[in-house]
Amino acid sequence: MVGSVLLSARRSPIVPRNGAFAGLSIEEIAAPIVLAALNDAGLAVDEVDELIAANSLGAGGNPARITALHAGLPERVAGLTIDRQCVGGLDAILLADALVRSGRCDVVVAGGVESYSRMPLRLKTFSDARPPEQFEQAQFTPWPDRDPDMAQAANQLAVTLGISKAEQDAWAIASHQAARSAPVDHIVELLGVSNDPFTRELSERHCARAPKVSGSVSVANMSVAADGAAFVVVVSSQWAKERCAKGVDLLGGQTIGGNPEMPGLAPVEALNQTLSSLNICRSDLRSVEIMEAFAAQAIACVDGADIDPVIVNNWGGSLARGHPIGASGAVLAVQLFHRIQVTGGLGMAAIAAAGGLGSAIALSL
Incomplete structure (x- = not known):
C-alpha cells in the first residue's frame, strides 16, 4: 500500500501583527519557506506536482497559486488554497497525504501562510438601506447565539472544566520558558529575523498585571495575532x-x-x-504538539485526550510565538517533524478552530 513521507519541514519566524513582516505580502512570506523546504528535500522546483496552502485572512485570489508563481514553481503547478481557519495548515498536509496516496501526485508542498498585518478590511453588507459594517471575526455558524467570541469561549471552557487562571498562567509561563531554549535551525531567516521575537x-508578576480579556483569559495566557508561514514536502512512499x-512517515490523521x-x-x-484508526497507544507517543490559542484550550485538550503533559510542546507553543491562523497547524507539523528527529518514535499534532473543528495528524520516525 502506498503511503506518504514528509521529506522536509520549514517555517518562518512567527512575528506579531504590525511587526517586522508588516510590509510583506502573503507570497513574500510564503515563497522563501517553500523554497527552503524544497532545498532541504533535495528537490528542484520543477519536480513539484502541487502546492496546497491554507490561508484564512487574505482577500482571496488563490494565494497558493500566487505563492507558487512567486517561488518560481512551474506554471503547470495550479496551487490550491483552503480555508478551514486555524486547522487549515494541518488539513493542507492531510490533503497532500491523500493526493500522494491516491497516486494523483508524487510531490506536494503543503502548509499555510497568514498575514494579520496585511489583512484586508472586511465589510458586511445588508439588503436594506443600512450602511456596510466592518467586522474582523467571520461568521462560523448560522446561529449568532452559538457562535461565540473565541476568548469568551475559552473562558467558558475554563469555567466548565474548572481550569483556574493560575493554571492558565503557569502553562503560558512554561510555554515561553520552553521556547527560549528551543533550537531555531528549522526557522528560515526573513528580513534579518531568525527566531520568534515574541518569546520572552x-x-x-507579568501575568498578574496583564489585562483581562474575558474572565480568567488575559493577554498573557492567549496567543497574539501574528504573521508567518510553514510548509512541508510530502512525497509518496514509493x-x-x-x-x-x-524522511518521516505520515501515518494519517483526522478532521472532525x-x-x-x-x-x-x-x-x-x-x-x-x-489514535484509534492507527492503533496507536498513548503510551507509545514520544512527542505531541498541541495548539495554544488559549492556555485553557491547550490544558483542556491535553487532559481530555489523556496525553502526558511531559511530552507536550517541549519547544514551546503558540503562546510563546503567536498565532498566524492559516499557518498555525502547519507550524505544529514543522515543530513535530523536527522534534521527533530528537525523540524518535511516534508523534502527534492537534489543533482547534472556530466553529467547533479539530484536526490531528500522526508522524513516525
Whole structure:
C-alpha cells in the first residue's frame, strides 16, 4: 500500500501583527519557506506536482497559486488554497497525504501562510438601506447565539472544566520558558529575523498585571495575532523508496466537527479518532504538539485526550510565538517533524478552530 513521507519541514519566524513582516505580502512570506523546504528535500522546483496552502485572512485570489508563481514553481503547478481557519495548515498536509496516496501526485508542498498585518478590511453588507459594517471575526455558524467570541469561549471552557487562571498562567509561563531554549535551525531567516521575537521571560508578576480579556483569559495566557508561514514536502512512499530519500512517515490523521460553542474541545475527538484508526497507544507517543490559542484550550485538550503533559510542546507553543491562523497547524507539523528527529518514535499534532473543528495528524520516525 502506498503511503506518504514528509521529506522536509520549514517555517518562518512567527512575528506579531504590525511587526517586522508588516510590509510583506502573503507570497513574500510564503515563497522563501517553500523554497527552503524544497532545498532541504533535495528537490528542484520543477519536480513539484502541487502546492496546497491554507490561508484564512487574505482577500482571496488563490494565494497558493500566487505563492507558487512567486517561488518560481512551474506554471503547470495550479496551487490550491483552503480555508478551514486555524486547522487549515494541518488539513493542507492531510490533503497532500491523500493526493500522494491516491497516486494523483508524487510531490506536494503543503502548509499555510497568514498575514494579520496585511489583512484586508472586511465589510458586511445588508439588503436594506443600512450602511456596510466592518467586522474582523467571520461568521462560523448560522446561529449568532452559538457562535461565540473565541476568548469568551475559552473562558467558558475554563469555567466548565474548572481550569483556574493560575493554571492558565503557569502553562503560558512554561510555554515561553520552553521556547527560549528551543533550537531555531528549522526557522528560515526573513528580513534579518531568525527566531520568534515574541518569546520572552514571562513571569507570574507579568501575568498578574496583564489585562483581562474575558474572565480568567488575559493577554498573557492567549496567543497574539501574528504573521508567518510553514510548509512541508510530502512525497509518496514509493517515490521516496525509488529515490532513496529518507524522511518521516505520515501515518494519517483526522478532521472532525464538534460543538461550535466549545471549539476548544474538538481536538480531543480528533486525537482519539486518529489514535484509534492507527492503533496507536498513548503510551507509545514520544512527542505531541498541541495548539495554544488559549492556555485553557491547550490544558483542556491535553487532559481530555489523556496525553502526558511531559511530552507536550517541549519547544514551546503558540503562546510563546503567536498565532498566524492559516499557518498555525502547519507550524505544529514543522515543530513535530523536527522534534521527533530528537525523540524518535511516534508523534502527534492537534489543533482547534472556530466553529467547533479539530484536526490531528500522526508522524513516525
